[in-house]
Amino acid sequence: MPEPMFEKIALIGIGLIGSSLARVIAREKLAGHVAISTRSADTLARAEELGLGDSYTTDAKEAVRDADLVIVSVPVGASGAVAEEIAPALKKGAILTDVGSTKASVIAQMEPHVPEGVHFIPGHPLAGTEKSGPDAGFAELFKNRWCIFTPLPDTDPAALEKLSEFWRRCGANIDTMDPAHHDMTLAIVSHLPHIIAYNIVGTADDLQTVTKSEVIKYSASGFRDFTRLAASDPTMWRDVCLHNKDAILEMLARFSEDLASLQRAIRWGDGEKLFDLFTRTRAVRRSIIEAGQDTDAPDFGRQAGK
Amino acid sequence: MPEPMFEKIALIGIGLIGSSLARVIAREKLAGHVAISTRSADTLARAEELGLGDSYTTDAKEAVRDADLVIVSVPVGASGAVAEEIAPALKKGAILTDVGSTKASVIAQMEPHVPEGVHFIPGHPLAGTEKSGPDAGFAELFKNRWCIFTPLPDTDPAALEKLSEFWRRCGANIDTMDPAHHDMTLAIVSHLPHIIAYNIVGTADDLQTVTKSEVIKYSASGFRDFTRLAASDPTMWRDVCLHNKDAILEMLARFSEDLASLQRAIRWGDGEKLFDLFTRTRAVRRSIIEAGQDTDAPDFGRQAGK
Known part of the structure; x- marks a missing residue:
């Protein structure tokens, strides 16, 4: 042995x-x-x-x-x-x-x-x-x-x-x-996604016009994808937010800037801009699947398992 | 027959x-x-x-x-x-x-x-x-x-x-x-999640400090969950944005407001506020699983299938 x-x-x-x-x-x-x-x-x-x-x-x-x-x-x-x-x-x-x-x-x-x-x-x-x-x-x-x-x-x-x-x-x-590059990289690939997921689930939980039971009931139309990350360990993620503050704030600023621009495109009916973004993001997913970092099964393969 | x-x-x-x-x-x-x-x-x-x-x-x-x-x-x-x-x-x-x-x-x-x-x-x-x-x-x-x-x-x-x-x-x-309630409900359970997913994938695609290949490579740490929604049909989603504008803008405003408040908590090191939000959102996922609208398998069951 x-x-x-x-x-x-x-x-x-x-x-x-x-x-x-x-x-x-x-x-x-x-x-x-x-x-x-x-x-x-x-x-x-x-x-x-x-x-x-x-x-x-x-x-x-x-x-x-x-x-x-x-x-x-x-x-x-x-x-x-x-x-x-x-x-x-x-x-x-x-x-x-x-x-x-x-x-x-x-x-x-x-x-x-x-x-x-x-x-x-x-x-x-x-x-x-x-x-x-x-x-x-x-x-x-x-x-x-x-x-x-x-x-x-x-x-x-x-x-x-x-x-x-x-x-x-x-x-x-x-x-x-190097540590600084790690922290910046993780801020975008991991920390920002978790924070955004926590935030959107929080927003949905706070509504009056749409009830909580409706949010739960109809969640398969998109919302549920965010709830997985938003169910992660609260202590771990509180600490991540407090201990990678600068990189996270930088990524949040970029995200919010982009979202404001997208919001403006929606308000003004700029279909071309929306279509361009929505097409570009498709390619990113293809690359992730090709890199073996996600499954190509529709719905993460959830449908098949149900 | x-x-x-x-x-x-x-x-x-x-x-x-x-x-x-x-x-x-x-x-x-x-x-x-x-x-x-x-x-x-x-x-x-x-x-x-x-x-x-x-x-x-x-x-x-x-x-x-x-x-x-x-x-x-x-x-x-x-x-x-x-x-x-x-x-x-x-x-x-x-x-x-x-x-x-x-x-x-x-x-x-x-x-x-x-x-x-x-x-x-x-x-x-x-x-x-x-x-x-x-x-x-x-x-x-x-x-x-x-x-x-x-x-x-x-x-x-x-x-x-x-x-x-x-x-x-x-x-x-x-x-x-009624149609108005449908449009408001879908704005939060489906339209906002898709728009946020498109946006974050777009933000990650635009960075200089972190390369695209790094985003792809390390995507399993959270980012990849968003890429599924962001790979949805661009024509369909352009039209949704243009045809449910008012409800979507309302939900985007609430989301951004909540995000600004979360960002402030990160900047000022308000760990208690972060911990409270991150705990509350866990309960939402549990409800979705109990309602039969998602799988309880870790990682949407993706790990098992790989």
């Missing part, structure tokens, strides 16, 4: 991402021992019931002791506190990484606490669903998805390669970029 | 909706004869290749002659011209209906042309996918979806009941409401 990649992996946080990691680590036999830690005793008990790891503790310091790889999977607003807490217990030579959706803020919060000799490599697997908690995870979550690293100037290439190999074995493809 | 519901049905327009009707009419044996008409000779030839009907013509007048039920499935901007064209050939006692996404405008366009003795019943099946054309249709499209009628003050109850029974046999559930 081949050696596991890591003697001991510590998972700090066992929500959708953490518990998916636990499952794929077990399936691919990537660790000799998986230590699980989370602040909530209830969540920890549930992780133990699910048999997600080899040891369980609410004390993150305890979990990271002797770990060769520590993966922090908590809302980005909590990453500084976690780093501070675990820092004294980190093993020399260990790799410390995270999965946060914002990178500049996570680096600013965590880096000051990282002890000499520990390889801190900020990371972000672009994978998720609208579900959260340890029950929501599954081993295939990272398959054919991108994991982006934003290495620091002094990152050890060997450590980066080892962590990359770990994520590849979890099913992901690897990219690297 | 039981009598079909209608001796002859004429389908004017054979896109996604028209061709889905053709398929379910055939499967459920709802007509003795299905006459298909569309302006484009190419589309008509394709419909004939697919064997969607019993007779085919580019002359709509020809198709509606002797028909007991005429279903107009064209972009809403074309409904007036179609009504004018077919009016002289409509049979006394025939039911004339449409499937347009806006109702006040369609009524204003069609009603003046409807001859005495013809039952004009405006209708709108809330069903569709992002695909278009005669190849995109399928018999199950209307299953468990709502078909809304906006009857006129003098609508014959027997004709309305017969048309309702037709749609029920196509799989749909029936609702009736």
